[in-house]
Amino acid sequence: MTDTRSQPGPDDEVIVELVPMVRKIVASRIRDPEVVDDLVQETLARVMAARSRVQGDTLEPYAAVTARNLVASLARGNDRARAKTHLLADLEPSESPAEDLLRQEESSLLAQALDRLPTEERDLLLAHEVHDQDTRSLAEHRDSTPGAVAAQLSRVRAKLRVEYLLIQEQVEPPTDRCRPVLRAISAGDRRRQRELDAGAHLLGCDCCSTISAALLDRRASAPRDDDVRVPISRDADVVTARQRGREAAARLGFSSTELTLIATAISEIARNIVRFADHGDMVIRTVQDDRGRPGVTIVARDVGPGIPQLREALQDGYSTYDGLGLGLPGARRLMDQFDVVTELGKGTTVTMTTWARRTGADQPTTGPGRDTGSRDTGTRADQPPTRRSRGDDT
Amino acid sequence: MPGPEPPGADRPLNVSILTQGAYLIVSIHTALDDSQMLQLREHLIAQVGRQRSRGIIVDVAALDVLDSFATRTLTELAEMARLRGAETVVVGIAPEIAVAMVRLSLQLNFVHTALDLEEGLELLGELTGLSDREALVRGSRRAD
Numbered sequence: 001m002t003d004t005r006s007q008p009g010p011d012d013e014v015i016v017e018l019v020p021m022v023r024k025i026v027a028s029r030i031r032d033p034e035v036v037d038d039l040v041q042e043t044l045a046r047v048m049a050a051r052s053r054v055q056g057d058t059l060e061p062y063a064a065v066t067a068r069n070l071v072a073s074l075a076r077g078n079d080r081a082r083a084k085t086h087l088l089a090d091l092e093p094s095e096s097p098a099e100d101l102l103r104q105e106e107s108s109l110l111a112q113a114l115d116r117l118p119t120e121e122r123d124l125l126l127a128h129e130v131h132d133q134d135t136r137s138l139a140e141h142r143d144s145t146p147g148a149v150a151a152q153l154s155r156v157r158a159k160l161r162v163e164y165l166l167i168q169e170q171v172e173p174p175t176d177r178c179r180p181v182l183r184a185i186s187a188g189d190r191r192r193q194r195e196l197d198a199g200a201h202l203l204g205c206d207c208c209s210t211i212s213a214a215l216l217d218r219r220a221s222a223p224r225d226d227d228v229r230v231p232i233s234r235d236a237d238v239v240t241a242r243q244r245g246r247e248a249a250a251r252l253g254f255s256s257t258e259l260t261l262i263a264t265a266i267s268e269i270a271r272n273i274v275r276f277a278d279h280g281d282m283v284i285r286t287v288q289d290d291r292g293r294p295g296v297t298i299v300a301r302d303v304g305p306g307i308p309q310l311r312e313a314l315q316d317g318y319s320t321y322d323g324l325g326l327g328l329p330g331a332r333r334l335m336d337q338f339d340v341v342t343e344l345g346k347g348t349t350v351t352m353t354t355w356a357r358r359t360g361a362d363q364p365t366t367g368p369g370r371d372t373g374s375r376d377t378g379t380r381a382d383q384p385p386t387r388r389s390r391g392d393d394t
Numbered sequence: 395m396p397g398p399e400p401p402g403a404d405r406p407l408n409v410s411i412l413t414q415g416a417y418l419i420v421s422i423h424t425a426l427d428d429s430q431m432l433q434l435r436e437h438l439i440a441q442v443g444r445q446r447s448r449g450i451i452v453d454v455a456a457l458d459v460l461d462s463f464a465t466r467t468l469t470e471l472a473e474m475a476r477l478r479g480a481e482t483v484v485v486g487i488a489p490e491i492a493v494a495m496v497r498l499s500l501q502l503n504f505v506h507t508a509l510d511l512e513e514g515l516e517l518l519g520e521l522t523g524l525s526d527r528e529a530l531v532r533g534s535r536r537a538d
Contacts, residue, residue, distance in 0.1 A: 260458075260488075263458055263459045264459045267463075333498065
């Protein structure tokens with residue numbers, strides 16, 4: 001090490017003279033020549049660092065003591081390591097035995113889930129995830145585009161999540177609709193969920209509602225969409241639902257009168273769920289019409305008895321409990337669009353929408369003294385409330 | 395109101411009830427659900443007897459909606475209170491709530507309404523025939 005200096009100064013020469021003595025001290029105590037070299041160098045480094053503090057004639061004893069100390073501390077370190085080996089040995093392979101077991105279980109679940117996928121999809125997923133093939137080279141193999149492959153991969157992953165959870169919960173979906181619904185939820189595909197009427201299915205299917213909870217948990221950490229879902233089963237939920245509806249509509253710039261009308265309509269419909277159906281839910285969704293006008297749609301679903309006489313129920317004053325009989329007809333009067341689908345023994349879905357009235361150019365106002373009540377009536381004439389009824393004649 | 399809560403009837407009502415002489419002045423502080431509305435109604439009817447009240451003022455300014463159920467409960471409260479010798483005045487109905495109530499064709503039968511607390515007290519004076527002093531004296535005498 002000292003050879004690297006082209007012109008060793010007087011200080012360096014003194015250090016170099018120490019080397020044979022230090023080597024002798026260390027070698028007499030340690031057998032491994034590599035460790036000897038290490039310790040000699042370490043000793044010299046320390047002596048050099050202490051050079052300024054140590055008098056010229058005491059440098060030799062200083063080096064000797066340093067070398068001995070280093071050998072002693074190495075031995076102590078080795079002893080400690082030996083003494084603690086059994087402790088270290090347990091810690092290193094895994095954090096805890098349970099964790100190891102969980103990992104094994106998880107990989108076995110995952111293997112089972114992979115087995116359930118069609119061969120082609122499984123191969124695609126493995127090629128991408130395990131063998132690190134990028135979407136472009138996968139696309140070339142398959143005569144496809146990278147985008148299409150990526151989309152397919154995400155569908156396969158969604159499917160895999162569903163199968164994984166089904167295996168984990170050890171359930172087999174009770175109906176043909178379960179898997180498509182769960183896959184749509186897993187993929188976060190809102191259009192498909194709507195096509196399948198996923199919400200109604202979840203309310204009626206215990207299996208799917210368990211599985212979907214895990215899927216939705218996962219999505220909760222992803223960027224949120226505008227849909228707000230409020231479960232309805234007791235009085236307090238009615239208040240929550242109308243407050244959430246008001247908040248959602250407020251973000252779209254509805255006036256405070258419109259907000260109150262929407263909140264009141266939600267209150268009436270949510271109360272019907274508590275009274276007649278025991279439980280259900282409400283989804284509050286912000287929407288846009290063809291002209292880009294924002295609106296709020298409320299979908300209230302239950303799996304209750306259904307409404308046997310829908311036509312009567314939509315008329316004022318018809319009440320089966322001792323209410324005012326204003327629930328359905330009242331909400332219908334408060335919203336722009338109103339739609340009821342009911343099936344006896346299956347449940348009822350109420351879908352209602354109100355569109356924001358812009359005070360800008362595209363929505364001429366009737367005058368400075370207009371009041372919200374009268375201008376609503378005008379809009380209502382363009383969009384007569386629709387009503388569908390299924391199964392109410394049986 | 396997020397988070398789990400015990401069933402409606404067990405939750406404390408966010409309502410303060412002041413006894414002002416012969417009158418009960420009721421301020422509702424937050425939205426109430428159906429069971430809480432009913433609980434309030436029962437409580438007030440009992441209170442009318444206990445305090446020998448001649449009038450009730452219910453301030454609903456903090457209610458988010460007055461839907462069919464809330465309206466019906468207030469109407470029933472007024473009817474029941476009147477049977478027990480007290481008049482009811484509802485004050486603080488916000489303009490947008492008034493719009494919604496008209497749209498729903500909701501009517502507050504038996505219930506008197508006034509713009510705010512001050513007008514409500516005045517109206518109660520007319521309804522009960524008690525002057526402001528009499529209303530207060532009644533209260534202070536009973537306190538002895």
